[in-house]
Amino acid sequence: MTSIRRAESSDLDAFLDVLSAATARLHARGIQQWPPRFAPSKVLPDIEAGHAYMVWDGRDAIATTILSPNGDKDFWTPDELTDSAYYVSKISTVSGYDGLGSAVLDWCSRKTAQLGGELLRLDAWRTNFDLQKYYLCQGFRHVRTVELAHRNSGALFERPAHDVTTAGMLKYGLNS
Numbered sequence: 456m457t458s459i460r461r462a463e464s465s466d467l468d469a470f471l472d473v474l475s476a477a478t479a480r481l482h483a484r485g486i487q488q489w490p491p492r493f494a495p496s497k498v499l500p501d502i503e504a505g506h507a508y509m510v511w512d513g514r515d516a517i518a519t520t521i522l523s524p525n526g527d528k529d530f531w532t533p534d535e536l537t538d539s540a541y542y543v544s545k546i547s548t549v550s551g552y553d554g555l556g557s558a559v560l561d562w563c564s565r566k567t568a569q570l571g572g573e574l575l576r577l578d579a580w581r582t583n584f585d586l587q588k589y590y591l592c593q594g595f596r597h598v599r600t601v602e603l604a605h606r607n608s609g610a611l612f613e614r615p616a617h618d619v620t621t622a623g624m625l626k627y628g629l630n631s
């Protein structure tokens with residue numbers, strides 16, 4: 456049985472393991488997105504702030520996401536940062552769970568709406584157009600792409616957040 460819960464500090468390694476599994480899949484396809492393993496400092500502050508979530512299948516971690524009220528100041532304008540929005544990052548899945556990532560995005564939308572947010576936002580790898588196509592298929596709008604020499608990310612997306620339970624969420628027990 457699968458379920459989602461807030462990540463705790465003791466989940467850090469499992470969180471990084473899922474990210475690494477997703478990255479290894481990408482690297483095997485020649486997509487040079489993300490480092491083989493993220494440094495703990497890239498995730499731990501969000502875990503400690505209560506912004507990180509993981510999906511579990513029994514004792515196995517199978518998906519990760521961070522859902523934060525804090526947008527990246529490199530990408531979103533001061534005006535946009537005052538919008539009622541939540542920001543997804545570090546979303547990843549292990550293989551073998553069809554549509555799990557989409558269900559996690561739906562869960563993030565619902566959580567955002569329940570917290571009073573109106574928009575779900577994210578920034579994606581700038582040169583990864585297959586990934587950007589994926590977000591368009593998930594109902595996101597491309598806001599713009601910000602090019603910064605010190606950042607690989609910067610393709611900005613958003614979609615309205617609704618308090619609804621989708622079939623994908625039910626399939627993976629993400630209706631809690």
Ligand SMILES: CC(C)(COP(=O)(O)OP(=O)(O)OC[C@H]1O[C@@H](n2cnc3c(N)ncnc32)[C@H](O)[C@@H]1OP(=O)(O)O)[C@@H](O)C(=O)NCCC(=O)NCCS
Nearest residue numbers: 477486546547548553554555556557578579583585586589
């Ligand atoms: C993004 C993700 C969570 C989506 O999960 P999902 O909704 O269950 O969907 P799938 O894993 O089946 O992927 C859907 C499609 O997007 C493609 N895709 C997903 N992530 C991709 C990426 N980073 N680069 C290129 N293509 C990607 C998949 O290859 C698949 O393509 P296909 O339909 O032609 O087979 C999952 O694919 C993942 O962990 N990707 C790697 C990590 C990542 O890129 N996270 C997003 C960072 S912004």
